[in-house]
Every structure is written in C-alpha cells, then in structure tokens.
Amino acid sequence: MAQAAEEKIYDVVVVGGGPAGATAATDLARAGHSVLLLDKPGRIKPCGGAIPPRLIRDFAIPDALLVAKIRAARMVAPSGKTVDMPVGEGFVGMVDREHFDPWLRARAAEAGADLREAAYEGLERPDAGPPRVRFTTGKGADLARHAVRARLVIGADGACSPVGRAEVPGHDQMRQVFAYHEIVRVPRAGEAGDGAVEAARCDVYYQGRHSPDFYAWIFPHGETASIGTGSARKGFSLRSSIRALREATGLAEAETVRREGAPLPLKPLRRWDNGRDVLLAGDAAGVVAPASGEGIYYAMLGGRLSAEAADVFLRTGEAGALKLARRRFMRLHGRVFWVLGMMQWVWYRSDALRERFVSICRDKDVQRLTWDSYMNKELVRNRPVAHVRIFFKDLAHLFRWVSP
Missing domain, CATH: 3.50.50.60 (FAD/NAD(P)-binding domain)
Structure with a gap:
C-alpha cells in the first residue's frame, strides 16, 4: 500500500x-x-513528589521547581509511637x-x-x-x-x-497497587489543623487501618501537602483511609485542592x-x-x-x-529492588510486624544507611560492619528477641 x-x-x-x-x-x-x-x-x-539529590544533579532540576526541602522523615507505628529520621547533611527535594x-x-x-x-x-x-x-x-x-x-x-x-x-x-x-492522594491547603496559623504539617518533614504511617499492605503519607509541598495511601488489597477503601487520616491529624477541614488516583506497578x-x-x-x-x-x-x-x-x-x-x-x-x-521487595514482604504483613519495623528505624546504623542509599541511589558498600549489625538487628526484631 x-x-x-x-x-x-x-x-x-x-x-x-x-x-x-x-x-x-x-x-x-x-x-x-x-x-x-x-x-x-x-x-x-x-505522587508524594520526593526526589533525591541524585535526581536533582543527574537531570539538572532547577531549585525553583522544589516546593519544599525535607530534612527529616517521621515514621508512625500502629501504636502511634513515632521515630524521627533526620536526613543529616543535604535534603530531599519535593515537587508537585x-x-x-x-x-x-x-x-x-x-x-x-x-x-x-x-x-x-x-x-x-x-x-x-x-x-x-x-x-x-x-x-x-x-x-x-x-x-x-x-x-x-x-x-x-x-x-x-x-x-x-x-x-x-x-x-x-x-502486578499493581493502587495509589490515591488528596492535595490540601496547609492550614495557616490559627486555622483548624495548624501545625499538622511540618514544612521540612515527611510523615509516613505504617498502620494497617490506613493501608493493610503498604503505607500512608503526609508530604509537605510548601503551601499545600499530599495526603495519600496505596494498597493492592481488593475492597480496601483508599478514600475512606485518607478521610480517617485527615481526621486523625486535624486536617479534615483543610481545603482540598484536587484528588488523584492511579495504579502503580509492583x-x-x-x-x-x-x-x-x-x-x-x-x-x-x-x-x-x-x-x-x-x-x-x-x-x-x-x-x-x-x-x-x-x-x-x-x-x-x-x-x-x-x-x-x-x-x-x-x-x-536490580539488587535494590530485590532488597526492597523482601523488606515489604517481611515487614508490611501485619501491624505487629509494622510496629517492629518502625522500632528498627530508631537504630542509627539503619538511619544512616537508609539515607545514604536513598540519596545516592545505590546500596552503600563502604560500611560492611554496619550492614552486618543491621542484619542481626533485623533478625532480633523479626523473631521478637527484642521488644518494639
């Protein structure tokens, strides 16, 4: 033809x-x-919108596109206990x-x-x-x-x-997981929910009521914030989860700018x-x-x-x-994806395991290697002793040899 x-x-x-x-x-x-x-x-x-320094550097992202600079992450356990993980030097960029x-x-x-x-x-x-x-x-x-x-x-x-x-x-x-988030206006001083969003901190909720197999989040975007969750569990209501999270954090009355949902590959x-x-x-x-x-x-x-x-x-x-x-x-x-996949399979299966996972995050070796790997996008190989210590600490938490 x-x-x-x-x-x-x-x-x-x-x-x-x-x-x-x-x-x-x-x-x-x-x-x-x-x-x-x-x-x-x-x-x-x-999308929560987090981008590591490696991305900013490799793909020449201008500072003007960053709506926030994250200096710490707060991990929230099913019990409500929290663990703060400071980034240390540098920051994680946030984009909308x-x-x-x-x-x-x-x-x-x-x-x-x-x-x-x-x-x-x-x-x-x-x-x-x-x-x-x-x-x-x-x-x-x-x-x-x-x-x-x-x-x-x-x-x-x-x-x-x-x-x-x-x-x-x-x-x-x-195989896919479905993600959903709501972009809300960050409450101003004196408004309901004031103080619920920290400008330089990401909050991550490892609680089964907000996600039975993943996690929920509140990520700051400057004048707005992303409140989201994800799950592959059929029948689990993502919208109800976010409504409950907003109520629990005082953000129920915050203005909703937009709502978005989409499948993500596993x-x-x-x-x-x-x-x-x-x-x-x-x-x-x-x-x-x-x-x-x-x-x-x-x-x-x-x-x-x-x-x-x-x-x-x-x-x-x-x-x-x-x-x-x-x-x-x-x-x-490939190795990073395998390690993360195993971590999700081991620790995200129940609230009891999620509680122990958040407890592990108190460990300074875990925090340092987590941020090093995330910021540089590679498994850190120059601290073999720390890797060994983390391995045995993981076993101790998994088999309940230590209390969360």
Missing part, C-alpha cells in the same frame, strides 16, 4: 509525557533524532507533579521534540514500512484524527500502558521491548520501587536508559539493542 503523503516519519514517537517519556524525548532530541512526544492532557499522577511534569515536557520541546497534547489510539503495521501511530487531538467538534510513522515507539504511558499491553508479551500480567517487567520496534519506560516498564513506592527517579533513569538503547537501535538497525535499557537498569538497581 502506498504511504499517505500526510504521514510524516519520525525516528521516535514517545507516548506519554511524564518523567520517563519527557526524559526519553529530551535525550533523543538532543542526540539529533526527530521525536514526537504525545501527552494526554488533564491527568496528574498521584502539576508543575514538574509540564516543565519536563517543555524542556523536551526546547530540545527539539515535537510536543502535542494528544490521546494515543493505537499502532498498526499496514505494510513493510515503519509502523503507523494513530492519535487524536482536541475533543468534541474539534476532535481531529492523525497518523504518523515511527521507526521506534517508546511507551511511557503508565502502568496500564496501552502500548505495552498491545505490543509487549506479559504486560497484561503486571516490580519491573521481564521484558521492556517487543523485539522489533517498541520499547517501554517508566511505570509502563514496572519501575516503581517496592516498599517505598518511589518512582520519579527510577522513571527518569528508565527514560534515559531507553533513550540510550533507542539511539543504538536507530544507528544500527539492530532490534537486540532495545534490550539494553532493561539490562542496564537491572544491573544498576
């Missing part, structure tokens, strides 16, 4: 303009490739996805990517040429249908990725590509950390690694190059 004259050919079409897709589009455009970035408007992902994601997309456009607000419709292969990507722009009477060709499609379109489900074997079996997929012309990144590839639920750094790194693999593919024509993205990611962070 003859190629339609209006069908432009791009090197890459990126579906999804979140941190993973925007990063991939930016890097590929900077490398000289023609890139179309499709982003469906009107959706903000539920309402502003952070558009900035990332704008940077991709500045790098040369063609950015369009559009809804992805599907991918088809009508002939021996590059696959055809169909999408729509506008809505109602202004709805318009479009089609372009792409040598490669990067699906960065979320945990329920239409690209992944249609193109990558096994994607429909992805572990990286075994395959990120279709062995031909499709590659996944971000949540679509399953890169959200177990136990912590952290996703922004891993999404942006996944987007960068996908761009690097795409660059090799576009230069060589070798479809095997697409596997480089997952291979490099797992080499860098």
Whole structure:
C-alpha cells in the first residue's frame, strides 16, 4: 500500500509525557533524532513528589521547581509511637507533579521534540514500512484524527500502558497497587489543623487501618501537602483511609485542592521491548520501587536508559539493542529492588510486624544507611560492619528477641 503523503516519519514517537517519556524525548532530541512526544492532557499522577539529590544533579532540576526541602522523615507505628529520621547533611527535594511534569515536557520541546497534547489510539503495521501511530487531538467538534510513522515507539504511558499491553508479551500480567492522594491547603496559623504539617518533614504511617499492605503519607509541598495511601488489597477503601487520616491529624477541614488516583506497578517487567520496534519506560516498564513506592527517579533513569538503547537501535538497525535499557537498569538497581521487595514482604504483613519495623528505624546504623542509599541511589558498600549489625538487628526484631 502506498504511504499517505500526510504521514510524516519520525525516528521516535514517545507516548506519554511524564518523567520517563519527557526524559526519553529530551535525550533523543538532543542526540539529533526527530521525536514526537504525545501527552494526554488533564491527568496528574498521584505522587508524594520526593526526589533525591541524585535526581536533582543527574537531570539538572532547577531549585525553583522544589516546593519544599525535607530534612527529616517521621515514621508512625500502629501504636502511634513515632521515630524521627533526620536526613543529616543535604535534603530531599519535593515537587508537585502539576508543575514538574509540564516543565519536563517543555524542556523536551526546547530540545527539539515535537510536543502535542494528544490521546494515543493505537499502532498498526499496514505494510513493510515503519509502523503507523494513530492519535487524536482536541475533543468534541474539534476532535481531529492523525497518523504518523515511527521507526521506534517508546511507551511511557503508565502502568496500564496501552502500548505495552498491545505490543509487549506479559504486560497484561503486571502486578499493581493502587495509589490515591488528596492535595490540601496547609492550614495557616490559627486555622483548624495548624501545625499538622511540618514544612521540612515527611510523615509516613505504617498502620494497617490506613493501608493493610503498604503505607500512608503526609508530604509537605510548601503551601499545600499530599495526603495519600496505596494498597493492592481488593475492597480496601483508599478514600475512606485518607478521610480517617485527615481526621486523625486535624486536617479534615483543610481545603482540598484536587484528588488523584492511579495504579502503580509492583516490580519491573521481564521484558521492556517487543523485539522489533517498541520499547517501554517508566511505570509502563514496572519501575516503581517496592516498599517505598518511589518512582520519579527510577522513571527518569528508565527514560534515559531507553533513550540510550533507542539511539543504538536507530544507528544500527539492530532490534537486540532495545534490550539494553532493561539490562542496564537491572544491573544498576536490580539488587535494590530485590532488597526492597523482601523488606515489604517481611515487614508490611501485619501491624505487629509494622510496629517492629518502625522500632528498627530508631537504630542509627539503619538511619544512616537508609539515607545514604536513598540519596545516592545505590546500596552503600563502604560500611560492611554496619550492614552486618543491621542484619542481626533485623533478625532480633523479626523473631521478637527484642521488644518494639
């Protein structure tokens, strides 16, 4: 079949303009490739918004995008006992996805990517040429249908990725947890709830009534705060959980700015590509950390690694190059994901275990290694004695050799 004259050919079409897709589009455009970035408007992902110094440094995030700088985390046990974990030197940045994601997309456009607000419709292969990507722009009477060709499609379109489900074997079996949060105005002095949100502290609730298999949180965003939770337990009401948490913390009357919910993946997929012309990144590839639920750094790194693999593919024509993205990611962070997965499986199963987990967090070795690993995004290898001490302390708490 003859190629339609209006069908432009791009090197890459990126579906999804979140941190993973925007990063991939930016890097590929900077490398000289023609890139179309499709982003469906009107959706903000539920996210606490924490970004470590490693992300700020590696991806050149300006200070103006940080709505808060966190100096400590407070862990809240089922009993209500709390453990404060000071960051030490440095800070954890906080961003609001309402502003952070558009900035990332704008940077991709500045790098040369063609950015369009559009809804992805599907991918088809009508002939021996590059696959055809169909999408729509506008809505109602202004709805318009479009089609372009792409040598490669990067699906960065979320945990329920239409690209992944249609193109990558096994994607429909992805295990997920559902996350929900409410963005609220931080009460001013004298208002109900005043003092419930600390400007430089994240509060993490390890309480079964707020999440039977994950955790709930209150994260400051400057003038607003994210109050959220997550669970894979069917029938558990996330909205009721947040309502109860707001009541318990005095934030029931705080103004609600917006509400958001979305599924999150539980572990990286075994395959990120279709062995031909499709590659996944971000949540679509399953890169959200177990136990912590952290996703922004891993999404942006996944987007960068996908761009690097795409660059090799576009230069060589070798479809095997697409596997480089997952291979490099797992080499860098596979062990971290395994450790976090085991931690979640061991400690999040009951309130009795959660109580002991929070108790472990009082330990200075645990605090130091936790922050070192989080801030630098790697398991700390230069303190082997501390690792051994933590291992035996974990066993002591797990088998109730010490009281929480």
